[in-house]
Amino acid sequence: MASLEKVLYTAHAHTTGGRDGASRTDDGRLDVNLSSPGTSGQGTNPEQLFAAGYSACFIGAMKAVAGKQKLALPDGLSIDAEVDLGPIPNAYGIAARLTVNLPGMDKAVAEKLVHDADQVCPYSNATRGNIDKTLTVVV
Template sequence: MSKINKVLFTGKTHTTVGRAPTGDDHGTVNLALSVPGQSEYDQKFEAVVAHPTAEQLFAGAWSACYITAIGLVAAQKRVALPADLSVDIEIDLGQAGAAWLLEARFLVRIPGLAQDVAEKLAHAAHEICPYSKATHGNIELSVNVATS
């Protein structure tokens, strides 16, 4: 698989749930989109029509699906998730020579769980998330899990 050697744009999302998701209740998903040239998730879209990029939309859809998958895996394993569970995804659009590619970076925050348990949940969620399955082997993916 080719790796990007020149990043042209990065779309970012920060996804949380209103309460910890369960197998039969997806909770409320809130997305904060970044804006090109902004380094943080401080842009608020209030009373205006937002114009997110394709990379932001892709990251938002993937993160909504993925955070729900974490909830499903946790419910199956009878692991209680914290209310402040979150997923940050960055999708890079870039080039490797003449080829155009995407790469993804996940930061999964599951405060209060043991690191090994949180990592197992994060990786198992990729096994059932349709977006993760569709992109597996097609784009470079890195996953970091934080428990504090």
């Protein structure tokens, strides 16, 4: 396990009621109702939040890598993230699929960028070897 060399930011959230509750950050920027996947509840669920967080973080990693490699990212850069929830032996687990859209970019350059971003993205590093993950590049 790699330890942080320096803490750059700490997120604080207060959650009540679990999957059928609510969660709010200490700064009030996030204030959401939660509901279990597949129910008629009006809130989001942890898997949706993970998909949004992972895809946003991965774009940030791509921007950092592109800057170091002096690459221009296309205006239409986006990620479609899917997070699955299901049983594993004696517990539950998740799997993730990120479809990275880099319209107009050379395929080989785009694939290298995504591979390099996967090496620096905090979500990728936190989940590497722990969940099934698929990265697909679309140009």
